[in-house]
Amino acid sequence: MTVFDISVDINTAPVYSGDPNTKIIKEKSIEKGDMYNLSSLFTCLHTGTHIDAPAHFLAGGATIDQIDLSVFMGECTVINCIGRDDLTGADIEELVPEKTTRVILKT
Numbered sequence: 001m002t003v004f005d006i007s008v009d010i011n012t013a014p015v016y017s018g019d020p021n022t023k024i025i026k027e028k029s030i031e032k033g034d035m036y037n038l039s040s041l042f043t044c045l046h047t048g049t050h051i052d053a054p055a056h057f058l059a060g061g062a063t064i065d066q067i068d069l070s071v072f073m074g075e076c077t078v079i080n081c082i083g084r085d086d087l088t089g090a091d092i093e094e095l096v097p098e099k100t101t102r103v104i105l106k107t
Contacts, residue, residue, distance in 0.1 A: 003073075010048040015044070023040075025042070026039050076101075077103050077104070079095050082106060
């Protein structure tokens with residue numbers, strides 16, 4: 001099976017309206033005389049490539065750490081959502097073929 005890395009760089013990924021911007025702060029630097037390099041990362045969990053766990057929309061839904069990684073491996077349908085303001089249930093019914101088990105929304 002071929003595995004495609006679809007992740008995007010969190011430094012250049014668009015940020016959803018209202019979410020905080022990603023910040024990487026260089027805390028320590030060998031170049032500045034520190035014994036090691038160390039950076040801090042501050043970001044929203046919706047930054048870049050991510051999965052919306054059921055808990056994002058459903059009270060009592062599974063959190064991302066409760067989902068087995070094998071769920072994310074295999075054939076999938078990709079829906080191009082670039083330029084769309086929203087995606088409704090009716091849109092999903094129209095765009096996603098029957099018996100589809102995995103969907104990637106390209107935004």
